[in-house]
Amino acid sequence: MGEPSYLHIAADLKNLATIRRFVEGVARRGNGNPQAITDVLIATNEAATNVILHGYQGQPGVIEVEVAYDQDALVVYLRDRAPRFDPTSTPALDVRLPLEQRPLGGMGVHMMRQLADELIYRTTDDGRNELVLVKKGVRESR
Amino acid sequence: MKAWNQMAIVIHQVQARVPVTIMQLHGELDASHYLDVIAQARELYAAGTRHLLLDLSDLSFMASSGLVALHSIALIMRGREPPDPEHGRKASPPRAKGVEGGLVANCKILNPQPPVSWALEVSGFKAFLEVCADLETALASF
Numbered sequence: 001m002g003e004p005s006y007l008h009i010a011a012d013l014k015n016l017a018t019i020r021r022f023v024e025g026v027a028r029r030g031n032g033n034p035q036a037i038t039d040v041l042i043a044t045n046e047a048a049t050n051v052i053l054h055g056y057q058g059q060p061g062v063i064e065v066e067v068a069y070d071q072d073a074l075v076v077y078l079r080d081r082a083p084r085f086d087p088t089s090t091p092a093l094d095v096r097l098p099l100e101q102r103p104l105g106g107m108g109v110h111m112m113r114q115l116a117d118e119l120i121y122r123t124t125d126d127g128r129n130e131l132v133l134v135k136k137g138v139r140e141s142r
Numbered sequence: 143m144k145a146w147n148q149m150a151i152v153i154h155q156v157q158a159r160v161p162v163t164i165m166q167l168h169g170e171l172d173a174s175h176y177l178d179v180i181a182q183a184r185e186l187y188a189a190g191t192r193h194l195l196l197d198l199s200d201l202s203f204m205a206s207s208g209l210v211a212l213h214s215i216a217l218i219m220r221g222r223e224p225p226d227p228e229h230g231r232k233a234s235p236p237r238a239k240g241v242e243g244g245l246v247a248n249c250k251i252l253n254p255q256p257p258v259s260w261a262l263e264v265s266g267f268k269a270f271l272e273v274c275a276d277l278e279t280a281l282a283s284f
Contacts, residue, residue, distance in 0.1 A: 013172070013173045013174040014174050016172045016173060016174060016205075017148075017170060017172065017174075020170075020203070035256075038256075038257045038260070041203070042203075042205065042257070042261065045172060045203075045205050046205060046206055049172070049173045049205065049206070049207065052173070053173065095264075095265055095266030096266060096269070097266075098244070098269070098270065099213070099216055099217065099220075099246065099270040100217075100222075102213065104210050104213055104214065104224065104225055104227050105210065105227075107206035107209050107210065107265055108205070108206035108207075110206075110264075110265070111206055111261070111264060111265070114264045115264070
């Protein structure tokens, strides 16, 4: 596992772009390929949005983002102290439904599942929510 | 830390075979801005817009909340009132006779960048929102 980088930031929708830039910076410094980095950015953005909207539900809070390479894989950890919200337990979305029958929501978890190779939810020893996103094959050979 | 959450909406009116409103989205579309996009589309429809081209050529990132905005706009352009995305993200729009399925004829997308095009692909949105590669083709298609 490479040296991790950390960001602690207020759980506010206005900070989503900052979270994306942070993850992108770490990924690019590690020589990641652009398409895989885009996938990680989308998945991380969706995870952080869920923490803000469904975890903290508008209440003040903090999100910790940890990013590190594990060989060729990029691993993103999101930790928070919001009430438990496990995005991995939500039912699969049927994206074949026509416009009038589709729910407006649920797309974020669908995109996380599509774009990450592993999506793990757990509770840390100190009681925080932790979501782990693993994207394999991100680091290109030098 | 600096914030990057910048997005702009620019509106143009073009006379093709029919009057077409072009809504250009610039920047990055995430949960911090998507309600503004829906509100703008609702305002245009109320003001008489019946053919809408969403120009995504300068949109470098789109989260699932952006997809919620596109979904809502497609319903608005079909004369339907979409559920409130803040309170009804899991709710399906009410079904209406004669309007289900297929492409939305009066609302199309112009030239999405690869990350946005990928989001449209994995979400299944290309089944009801036609994607046009260039402006001339898009305008001629209405």
